[in-house]
Amino acid sequence: MALAASLKEADITAALAACAAADSFNHKEFFAKVGMSTKSADDIKKAFAVIDQDKSGFIEEDELKLFLQNFSASARALTDKETAAFLAVGDSDGDGKIGVDEFAAMIKA
């Protein structure tokens, strides 16, 4: 995976293990554990481009739901509840999707 290449495998494993149970995903904890909180703005833009699978320039709800699978193909999908909560945190302009600036703000918050 393109995202995994810029992160430590052990960090990804630990971050995914911490949210293995349904409804246990916490974006702040995940971004910190996986090592994204300390990444440069440029690296965060690259990560955004991977998660934005259809290259629409936004992370939509369906892409957000499969967020964890960008880190490991065998990771679970987020539950509807987690996806909605994640979107609500990131979507500061209320357009129902997450832009690159909103994504960066969420990681650095």
Ligand SMILES: [Ca+2]
């Ligand atoms: Ca998209």
